[in-house]
Amino acid sequence: MRLSKVSSLLPPYRRGKRIEVTIDGKKADAYEGELVSTVLLAEGVSIFARKHATGRPSGVYCGMGVCYECLVTIHGVSNIRACQTFVADQMVINTAGQAGR
Amino acid sequence: MDDIELAVVGAGPAGIEAATAAALAGVNVALIDSSPKPGGQFFHQMPDPFECDDDSPHHAKGRQLLQRLESTGVHLLRDTLAWGIFEGPKPGTWCLTLHGPDVPPRLNVRAVILATGAFDRSIPFPGWDLPGVMTAGAAQRMIKNQRMLPGKRAILTGTGPLQLSAAAHLVDAGVEVVAVCESAPELLRRGIPHLLALLGQWERMREGLSYLRTLAGAGVPYRLGWAVTSARGGDRVSEATMAKLDRSGRPIRKSEIAEAVDTIVVGYGLTPSTELCRLLECELEFNRPRGGFVPRRNERLETPVPGIYAVGDGAGVGGAVMAMIEGRIAGQSAAVQLGRIPERVAVEGISREQAALRREQRFSRMLGDLFSPPAGLYALATPDTVICRCEQVTLAQIREAISYGAQSVSDVKNLVRTGMGNCQGRTCGSIVAHMLAMETGRTMEDVMYFNVRPPVHPLPLGVIEEYNEAAGASDQGRAMP
Numbered sequence: 001m002r003l004s005k006v007s008s009l010l011p012p013y014r015r016g017k018r019i020e021v022t023i024d025g026k027k028a029d030a031y032e033g034e035l036v037s038t039v040l041l042a043e044g045v046s047i048f049a050r051k052h053a054t055g056r057p058s059g060v061y062c063g064m065g066v067c068y069e070c071l072v073t074i075h076g077v078s079n080i081r082a083c084q085t086f087v088a089d090q091m092v093i094n095t096a097g098q099a100g101r
Numbered sequence: 102m103d104d105i106e107l108a109v110v111g112a113g114p115a116g117i118e119a120a121t122a123a124a125l126a127g128v129n130v131a132l133i134d135s136s137p138k139p140g141g142q143f144f145h146q147m148p149d150p151f152e153c154d155d156d157s158p159h160h161a162k163g164r165q166l167l168q169r170l171e172s173t174g175v176h177l178l179r180d181t182l183a184w185g186i187f188e189g190p191k192p193g194t195w196c197l198t199l200h201g202p203d204v205p206p207r208l209n210v211r212a213v214i215l216a217t218g219a220f221d222r223s224i225p226f227p228g229w230d231l232p233g234v235m236t237a238g239a240a241q242r243m244i245k246n247q248r249m250l251p252g253k254r255a256i257l258t259g260t261g262p263l264q265l266s267a268a269a270h271l272v273d274a275g276v277e278v279v280a281v282c283e284s285a286p287e288l289l290r291r292g293i294p295h296l297l298a299l300l301g302q303w304e305r306m307r308e309g310l311s312y313l314r315t316l317a318g319a320g321v322p323y324r325l326g327w328a329v330t331s332a333r334g335g336d337r338v339s340e341a342t343m344a345k346l347d348r349s350g351r352p353i354r355k356s357e358i359a360e361a362v363d364t365i366v367v368g369y370g371l372t373p374s375t376e377l378c379r380l381l382e383c384e385l386e387f388n389r390p391r392g393g394f395v396p397r398r399n400e401r402l403e404t405p406v407p408g409i410y411a412v413g414d415g416a417g418v419g420g421a422v423m424a425m426i427e428g429r430i431a432g433q434s435a436a437v438q439l440g441r442i443p444e445r446v447a448v449e450g451i452s453r454e455q456a457a458l459r460r461e462q463r464f465s466r467m468l469g470d471l472f473s474p475p476a477g478l479y480a481l482a483t484p485d486t487v488i489c490r491c492e493q494v495t496l497a498q499i500r501e502a503i504s505y506g507a508q509s510v511s512d513v514k515n516l517v518r519t520g521m522g523n524c525q526g527r528t529c530g531s532i533v534a535h536m537l538a539m540e541t542g543r544t545m546e547d548v549m550y551f552n553v554r555p556p557v558h559p560l561p562l563g564v565i566e567e568y569n570e571a572a573g574a575s576d577q578g579r580a581m582p
Contacts, residue, residue, distance in 0.1 A: 003275070011157065059337075060232075063236065
């Protein structure tokens with residue numbers, strides 16, 4: 001969810017240009033400067049990946065590129081850290097949680 | 102790039118100050134940072150497409166540091182990962198292997214300042230690997246730099262000022278926070294021996310108090326001596342249980358309270374990023390208040406490996422002010438070592454910084470003492486709790502390794518693969534060490550830390566190939582060992 005209320009701790013801001021991405025085959029709005037990880041959360045996606053060994057779901061955990069829990073597929077390239085990747089117009093993002101959505 | 106003498110790894114507060122100080126003394130410096138913008142986590146800037154008129158003193162300080170850095174002519178290598186460090190072609194030189202846009206695959210230098218920072222530490226509880234459970238740093242960055250809410254209804258568990266700050270930002274952003282569980286009990290009484298350390302720290306005290314006021318204003322309970330002890334959910338966390346802790350940090354079961362939440366924020370302090378130090382087989386010592394295993398250093402912040410300095414949170418968690426002082430000390434010391442300024446000229450500036458450092462150390466000791474997570478928390482995990490998330494190794498499997506005679510974390514790794522996945526043991530390393538120490542009655546120095554091998558982050562195989570080609574094409578290089 002994008003922050004809408006006026007914050008008393010943070011200065012006012014404006015998002016980047018509105019763009020369009022495709023998440024698991026569904027179109028979604030996003031804004032330049034947003035990360036793939038936060039766009040997915042804003043779209044209600046919590047499962048980014050599933051563990052090979054057990055099938056357990058994983059999502060955003062460290063948010064700084066350390067833990068590799070948020071790996072998604074972008075334009076067909078797998079194992080991209082969602083928290084370290086900015087969205088771009090017409091980006092095609094696939095998660096492992098498709099069945100659950 | 103051929104005449105670079107000093108490489109500084111990490112452009113957070115420590116690295117910026119180290120690079121600036123060395124460059125001002127006439128050293129030719131490369132500052133390597135894995136992010137698109139310098140500043141580290143502390144001076145993290147919003148992405149360029151966002152417009153933000155930030156007139157806060159914090160932002161102004163960051164801008165001033167970066168402007169000064171720019172004016173010194175330091176070569177800033179952005180988006181660049183220093184994935185290995187080796188002995189260089191000539192005696193007394195070091196070779197950093199790099200991956201990034203428009204950077205050479207290898208950089209040979211005469212000295213290196215490691216300013217690699219720290220990352221959030223968790224302590225596992227049943228359900229901690231569910232989506233919706235995230236670190237305090239992750240939640241904080243999501244709100245501050247992306248202006249996104251991590252969820253609707255959250256609970257926090259952890260210790261120290263960073264989780265307090267994350268809590269205040271969540272509340273302020275409109276997330277319903279059901280409680281902030283601070284594992285440290287009775288802060289006031291335990292703080293008395295440290296009163297002296299508070300002298301001159303009013304600014305930080307004010308910041309902490311303002312966060313507490315934000316929580317109080319929203320009616321959010323700040324529970325001292327409490328922790329989240331388990332989480333449940335399907336595709337995402339849906340419920341958390343918190344409990345009061347006994348003196349050892351173990352939960353008192355009859356105090357348990359369950360709350361419906363979609364987000365759990367975990368922040369048990371920070372772990373120093375010591376991978377490059379460990380690649381050099383630099384001796385580390387266990388220092389609990391500084392966040393775990395940290396490199397040994399002399400008063401000039403040089404490690405036992407000649408020409409390798411370590412500064413900031415990556416050399417022992419102490420916060421940004423301390424990191425900046427350490428950066429300036431190491432930057433000037435490296436300039437002396439490289440013959441750019443005579444010792445007698447540098448000594449006055451360095452000793453002034455060292456006095457400031459001692460003041461900061463008092464404050465950081467207080468934080469370390471008050472907010473070290475109690476050992477009993479490591480008993481929250483149950484046999485089927487996943488400890489190594491990458492390789493999906495459970496506590497039961499770690500216990501099995503112990504029953505086979507594992508004595509060190511490396512033994513456990515060899516037997517059950519903890520730390521062999523993508524994160525290379527960053528997330529589970531200190532957890533496995535604590536659990537092994539607890540279950541076998543050994544010390545942290547006995548159980549040690551995971552060995553590191555290059556590359557220190559996963560890389561496409563083609564990059565290693567490029568590196569070897571470059572090494573083969575030049576007479577001064579070596580193929581990767």
